[in-house]
Amino acid sequence: MNNPKNNRASSKRIFTVGMEGVASGAPYMVGSILLQGWLSASNIPRPLIGLLPLAELPYTLKMFWAPLLDRWPIAWPDRRRGWILVTQLLLALVIGSMALLQPSTNPKALTAIGLVALSLAICSASQDIVVDAYRTDLLPEEERGAGAASASLGYRAAGLVISSGGFLLAGTYGWPAAFIAAAGIMLLVVPITITAPSVPPLSKPVTSLRQAIMGPAKEFLNRTGANKAPILLLLVLLYRWPDGLLNAMAIPFLSRNGFSEATIGLVQGAWGIGATILGTIVGGILFSYLGMNRSLWIFSAFGAVGNLSYWALAQFQGGTFALMLAAALENIGGGMVGAAFVALLMSLCNPRYSATQYALLSGVYALSRSLLSAPAGLIAERLGWSAFFLFSAAAAIPAFILLAYVAPWQEREARGAFDPAKDQI
Numbered sequence: 387m388n389n390p391k392n393n394r395a396s397s398k399r400i401f402t403v404g405m406e407g408v409a410s411g412a413p414y415m416v417g418s419i420l421l422q423g424w425l426s427a428s429n430i431p432r433p434l435i436g437l438l439p440l441a442e443l444p445y446t447l448k449m450f451w452a453p454l455l456d457r458w459p460i461a462w463p464d465r466r467r468g469w470i471l472v473t474q475l476l477l478a479l480v481i482g483s484m485a486l487l488q489p490s491t492n493p494k495a496l497t498a499i500g501l502v503a504l505s506l507a508i509c510s511a512s513q514d515i516v517v518d519a520y521r522t523d524l525l526p527e528e529e530r531g532a533g534a535a536s537a538s539l540g541y542r543a544a545g546l547v548i549s550s551g552g553f554l555l556a557g558t559y560g561w562p563a564a565f566i567a568a569a570g571i572m573l574l575v576v577p578i579t580i581t582a583p584s585v586p587p588l589s590k591p592v593t594s595l596r597q598a599i600m601g602p603a604k605e606f607l608n609r610t611g612a613n614k615a616p617i618l619l620l621l622v623l624l625y626r627w628p629d630g631l632l633n634a635m636a637i638p639f640l641s642r643n644g645f646s647e648a649t650i651g652l653v654q655g656a657w658g659i660g661a662t663i664l665g666t667i668v669g670g671i672l673f674s675y676l677g678m679n680r681s682l683w684i685f686s687a688f689g690a691v692g693n694l695s696y697w698a699l700a701q702f703q704g705g706t707f708a709l710m711l712a713a714a715l716e717n718i719g720g721g722m723v724g725a726a727f728v729a730l731l732m733s734l735c736n737p738r739y740s741a742t743q744y745a746l747l748s749g750v751y752a753l754s755r756s757l758l759s760a761p762a763g764l765i766a767e768r769l770g771w772s773a774f775f776l777f778s779a780a781a782a783i784p785a786f787i788l789l790a791y792v793a794p795w796q797e798r799e800a801r802g803a804f805d806p807a808k809d810q811i
Contacts (some may be wrong), residue, residue, distance in 0.1 A: 396529060396585070402582040403521045403533045406470065407540025409575040410517050412809070413477050414512035415548035416568050417442065417503055423553060424561045425499075429543075434496065441503040442513040446752060447548050452515045452745035457598035463540035464584040465591075466520035466741075471579050472573050480506045482569035485562035496780040514622040519741035522732040523585040527799070529563075531681065534728035535666045538721070539627035542570065545657055583616040588738055602739035602746065609736070610802035614792060618802050620733065620752045623758070624781075625686065625727055626791075628761035629720055631778040635766050639700065642710070643771070646778075649706055653713045661668025661714045665721025673725060677798040678733060682789055685722040692716030697775035727751075 462470025478504060487499055525533040546567055556564040592598045607615050640650050673681045695712035698704070704712070731751075735743040766774040783805050793800040 390557075391737075394515070395407045396548075399524055399529060399583050400532050400536045401580065401761075402584055403534035404540040405575055405578045406517045406520065406582075407537035408479075408544040408758060409470075409540075409572060409579075410476055410510070411541035411544030412548055412568060412571045413481065413513070414445075415507055416481055416484075416543045416552075416565070417506045417510065418550045418551045419545075420556075420564060420568065420794075421499075421503060423490055423556070424484075424564075427556070427561070430489055430496075435708045441500065441507050444504070444507040444751070445514070448511040448515055448792050449742070449745040450511070450748045452742040453595070453598035453602070455515055455519070456592050456602075456741045457595050459801065463580055465588070466516055466585050467579055467582060467657075469516040470513060470520060471576065472510060473509050473516065477506070477513065477574075478572040479571045480509055481565055481572060482704075484565040489692055493775070497643070515741050515745050518731075518744040520585060520793050521738040522735045522744055523737040524583060524730065524744055525679075526602060527733070528674065530678075530732050531725060531730040533668045534732070535670025535673070535725045536665045537728065538724055539663060542659055542663060543768060546656075547571070560807060590738065592738060598739070598742065602736075605735075605739060606743060609804065614802050616692070618800070619747075619750055621785060621792060622670050622731070622747050623754050624788065625682075625721060625785045626751065627758055627785070628689060628781045629753045630777050631762050631765075631781055632693050632696060632716065633755075634759045634762035635765070635774065635778075636696070638763070639696070639766075642698070643703075645709065647707070650710070651711055652687075658713055658717045661717035662721040662724075665718035666725055667721075669722035669725035670719070672722075677728075678729060678800060679793040679797055680795060682724045682730060682793050682800075683786070685726045686721070686782055686785055688787075689719035689723040690779045692719035693775055693779035693782075697772055697779065700771040700775055710728040730800060733800060736804050737806075790804065 414749060416531070422435060436755060455469055460472060462468055463471065484502060487502065488495060489499060502784075512763065521533055548571075552564040552754065556568055575586035610618055614701060637650060637654065641647075645653075669681070669685060672684075676684065692715045695715040698710045699708050702708075731744060731747050762774075762778075765777060769777060799805075
């Protein structure tokens with residue numbers, strides 16, 4: 387029989403990680419979408435706007451200062467929420483300060499905007515480190531799927547609000563209003579952070595910087611074994627490779643095959659986001675019944691179906707309806723894959739080092755979006771669109787081979803996942 391008190395506690399945890407997902411998504415969208423729109427509307431030259439992604443390097447490099455947040459936690463409200471609270475207040479301040487800037491081709495003005503964009507990325511990446519660690523430390527095994535789905539929903543909801551609502555505000559009241567509203571979203575999450583559930587205390591906290599730097603890798607290797615660790619890391623690297631390949635070439639494919647910009651915008655925007663949200667919800671629900679390992683298998687297979695739907699679109703030269711069906715399948719599968727993948731990363735982290743270990747694991751995954759997906763254009767040019775999308779679906783095969791070894795169908799948790807019963811934290 388369900389305990390209402392336990393159900394309320396579980397619901398509060400799931401709601402909290404969803405709201406922290408909002409807090410993670412909002413500043414990223416401000417720095418990537420809203421800032422670009424502002425500079426474009428201010429007639430800043432495109433080559434200068436093209437330099438903005440350089441300010442996002444902290445998202446790639448965050449693993450290098452993640453050990454500092456494990457080593458020196460802020461005790462109030464708890465060892466994770468302390469840093470979350472600090473970064474959220476800083477983010478509100480940085481985003482709000484953008485309302486005071488005036489874009490121009492003056493080098494001093496552009497330098498100021500560049501520094502603010504860099505500050506935004508550093509604070510946002512730091513918040514991501516501790517939000518990921520908080521979610522990992524807070525959620526018990528049976529809530530990881532729902533928690534991953536809730537965090538993803540919050541992140542995407544923030545992206546939708548910032549990208550759509552921000553431009554509407556800018557068009558009606560000016561760009562300062564858009565940035566002030568975005569800062570307000572960050573401030574709205576602050577009370578939730580303060581009153582959120584606490585993570586369990588550590589009986590053996592990190593006591594030195596050397597331990598914070600060396601401990602995560604040493605603990606991971608000791609727990610997984612020297613033979614299994616590389617296979618787990620390969621799984622993290624390759625599990626979402628099909629997504630990376632497809633995302634790199636979806637828009638060029640649609641553009642070169644006669645779809646209008648309006649149609650592409652609709653499919654990649656509201657339609658795609660809606661389908662991803664649906665897939666995330668379905669993934670979170672199914673995860674609680676299937677468990678980790680079976681979810682990883684089934685969701686990956688469904689994700690490959692999404693890639694095959696683009697093969698069918700290219701092979702049979704489908705129209706708008708076929709495109710919307712293909713995009714729906716692809717984004718639903720992507721939402722399911724994302725929910726299972728985040729749950730996998732959480733399961734591989736020891737709460738003592740979760741900030742650093744999660745940052746390292748997500749850094750490994752980032753390579754599949756950048757390095758492994760970089761040749762997508764060349765492959766598409768050599769093979770043609772139909773064969774390329776077949777190749778992107780076949781890119782799921784290495785992950786299935788690895789799953790057979792580290793996440794067998796008949797077992798519930800991946801081999802090498804952190805087990806608190808075997809580690810006194």
